[in-house]
Amino acid sequence: MSSDISYTPEEVAKILKISKFTVYELIKRGELTAYHIGRKVRVENADLDRYKQRAKGASSALSSASSSFGNSPSSNTNSASDEGLVICGQDIVLDILTRQLEKQFPSLRFLRHYIGSIDGLNALYRGLANVVTTHLWDSDTDEYNIPYVRRMIPGHAAMIINLVYRIEGFYVAKENPKNVLTWNDLTRPDVRFINRERGSGARVLLDEKLRVLKISHTSINGYTDEEMSHVAVASKVARGEADVGLGIEKAAMQVNNVDFIPLQKERYDLVIRQEDLEKPHFQALMSILNTTSFKNEVMGIGGYDVSHMGQVIATV
Structure with missing residues (x-):
């Protein structure tokens, strides 16, 4: 029966087409119900269906809210x-x-x-x-x-x-072992980058800088690897799964084992x-x-x- 089916966070991420980190954030905020078997996390199919229905309901609420504001x-x-x-x-x-x-x-x-x-x-x-x-x-x-x-x-x-104003910069491992300091450093073959999703401000900043500096995105190892938040990017660097990511200073303050290289003040x-x-x-x-x-x-x-x-x- 479909009600007996359960999923791992990774499987939920694939179904919803979001990052695994975002799934964990939804669980943490109580928006998606999950349970533990030992150290493993599972999401029941019925709970996933309920989350999707609520999300659809929220979209409907957006339209009705927009219309009702006019009156x-x-x-x-x-x-x-x-x-x-x-x-x-x-x-x-x-x-x-x-x-x-x-x-x-x-x-x-x-x-x-x-x-x-x-x-x-x-x-x-x-x-x-x-x-x-x-x-x-x-x-x-x-x-x-x-x-x-x-x-x-x-x-x-x-x-x-x-x-607010915020500082955008690179997340690197403690003491910056790869000595990543500039946009051109992202093209080095020994550097693994973790990107943000298309449409995010950090992604636009990166792509605009690459355009100005005439750097091809194909020269960046990890350009197609994406996460859905600043904290997710910083966490991946902290775990050693990437050497550098781009995001705001605040996220670096929230994640252990990450240093921050400031690049640009943003509005x-x-x-x-x-x-x-x-x-x-x-x-x-x-x-x-x-x-x-x-x-x-x-x-x-x-x-x-x-x-x-x-x-x-x-x-x-």
Whole structure:
């Protein structure tokens, strides 16, 4: 019977077409039910089906939430019980922000969608998300986010609001035994790289740098090997399964046996539709970003520059 079937995390990852690390994160967060047999982890087929149904339900909620926002009276701050607010992005700062919003709107459903920058902008354009984050570097302008928002949300005014600044760099083993310091070092035959998935800000940064430096991605050992988060990349380096990966400084602070080589300061922004700004939940979001208590909480976890938090960077 199908109800008796169980899967390993690796098998679940293949079924869902995500990384094994993401499966473990889903289990850790309680989103996917699993059990242990000794040290082995198993997921029942029925629990996997329930997770997929919930994920499909969340997608439906995104569409209905987007539609209902258009008819929501902005003067009624507690009329959102039948709505949903979808926040896309992977940074822990978004989890803190979501908790703050939940306190102010306990009847509003907040859905966190852990996807990369380009997928987030696509979701915003298609009406499947309400707040997305992006850290996409454009090599032609040496600018973050504005060129991408302008191209990917055509005909719809969007506001770009700074959340934090972060440092992108290389994750390497302790004391950097391979002496990896520059983008060109990634092409060395003795260096194994671990990449991020297509559409993530780190992947775009890498590809843009390779284009500017005229480095072929085929010369990088491991370019096609992908993980779905900064922590997953850093963890793979820590385990010795790769020599170098690219990601933010915060993840290096969370993973043992990894050193961080800073390369570039990036602007990590929120993007919302301008038409939503006057609605109560978005006004609350802007208010939270500009409170000293929220900024202090983010500064307290380390790895972030909050000096421009809450500032409107552009309307495009």
